[in-house]
Amino acid sequence: MNILIINSGSSSIKFQLIEMPSEALICSGLVERIGNKDAVLNYKTNATSLQQTAEIDNHKQGLLKIVELLLDPEKGVIKSTNEIEIVGHRVVHGGNSFSNTTLITAEVKQDIQKYAALAPLHNPGNLQGILVAEEFFPLAKQVAVFDTAFHQSIPEKAKKYAIPNNLYEEQGIQVYGFHGTSHQYVSEKAIDYLGLKTSKIISIHLGNGCSITAIVDGKSIDHSLGFTPSNGLIMGTRSGDIDHGIIYHLVDNLGYSVAEVKDLLTNKSGMLGLTGYNDLRDIEAEAEKGNKNCILALTMNAYRIKKYIGSYVAAMNGLDAIIFTAGIGENSSVIRQLVCMDMDYFGIDLDKAKNELKSKNLREINTATSKVKILVIPTNEELEIAKQAFQLLN
Numbered sequence: 001m002n003i004l005i006i007n008s009g010s011s012s013i014k015f016q017l018i019e020m021p022s023e024a025l026i027c028s029g030l031v032e033r034i035g036n037k038d039a040v041l042n043y044k045t046n047a048t049s050l051q052q053t054a055e056i057d058n059h060k061q062g063l064l065k066i067v068e069l070l071l072d073p074e075k076g077v078i079k080s081t082n083e084i085e086i087v088g089h090r091v092v093h094g095g096n097s098f099s100n101t102t103l104i105t106a107e108v109k110q111d112i113q114k115y116a117a118l119a120p121l122h123n124p125g126n127l128q129g130i131l132v133a134e135e136f137f138p139l140a141k142q143v144a145v146f147d148t149a150f151h152q153s154i155p156e157k158a159k160k161y162a163i164p165n166n167l168y169e170e171q172g173i174q175v176y177g178f179h180g181t182s183h184q185y186v187s188e189k190a191i192d193y194l195g196l197k198t199s200k201i202i203s204i205h206l207g208n209g210c211s212i213t214a215i216v217d218g219k220s221i222d223h224s225l226g227f228t229p230s231n232g233l234i235m236g237t238r239s240g241d242i243d244h245g246i247i248y249h250l251v252d253n254l255g256y257s258v259a260e261v262k263d264l265l266t267n268k269s270g271m272l273g274l275t276g277y278n279d280l281r282d283i284e285a286e287a288e289k290g291n292k293n294c295i296l297a298l299t300m301n302a303y304r305i306k307k308y309i310g311s312y313v314a315a316m317n318g319l320d321a322i323i324f325t326a327g328i329g330e331n332s333s334v335i336r337q338l339v340c341m342d343m344d345y346f347g348i349d350l351d352k353a354k355n356e357l358k359s360k361n362l363r364e365i366n367t368a369t370s371k372v373k374i375l376v377i378p379t380n381e382e383l384e385i386a387k388q389a390f391q392l393l394n
């Protein structure tokens, strides 16, 4: 069965065609800079790898380009769009309505639209992808996998904010959580790899966005991102945890508008605000050269993660494994080392040589005597979406 996975952002469409249940990747690609004259399309199969630049005005044109390539007599991988039986969509915000993967109906689309108010950067693009895919693949079943679904198991004591109850009950102001598909994928891999019957795991997703999740027996019980993807760890351009008194000070005394504060904390803070760079590769290179801001920012970044690990060990009363995943988690031995340093009280003991080894596979980087396993697990949100969509319909 061929499943097309679509991860449609505000100006991009990522896609993968996966054969299930073999999990074979047939092709993958990305359309970026939608809405620009110089939009870029990347497309890769076992036999072909190409990049095209073209004017792509909207998601419909973007998906049309993808469909044309999929059907191309030379570079394509299918003969008819009817060969796609399921289209699996990543949807960022499903509010409290969705704790599972869901077949997309008119009501589901209405809900995705409704939750756009809570994820204005993501849900509109996700919905756009669904509407266009319905048009191009009319016979395929359309399935939504929500980033928030995995975190629906977080208990009230962790998901409520200490604000008046009516804001929770009537306005849905609470922790929703994000990166759920990634945390679920890597934690299931870890449980499988370690052969655990019961498990206490901390999954650390460090990419452009960063989050950390406490997972007991495969279920999320606490998570660092909250009502919106702003809270918690220091990210590329987002501050993560901050005293909200700073916001009032910026507005009341320093002349910022609310929109300017939002822009400051979302787009100009985090590692960018601390160093002038948002890509960790640049920050590590500068730190190597002795750039003090970069050295401090790396230390601060790891320190924040350490504090969350400590609090989640307390929340779970134990720890079997920690997982590093996503761009930074999978590639930055520097951050992994800073996070795991001086954690012997918790039984976390990093093997420095193993930490330096580069690999695209699941790997264990703890010492033989470490009580806690330290795993690096490449995330694969698209494969997780394909697995869940396949399970739903089979």
Ligand code: AMP
Pocket (backbone or CB within 6 Å): 206, 207, 208, 209, 236, 278, 279, 280, 281, 326, 327, 328, 331, 332
């Ligand atoms: P993601 O959102 O998972 O694609 O992660 C993207 C981020 O991962 C980039 O912005 C970089 O900061 C970081 N990254 C990717 N490769 C490396 C690397 N080799 N070393 C350090 N950081 C990396």
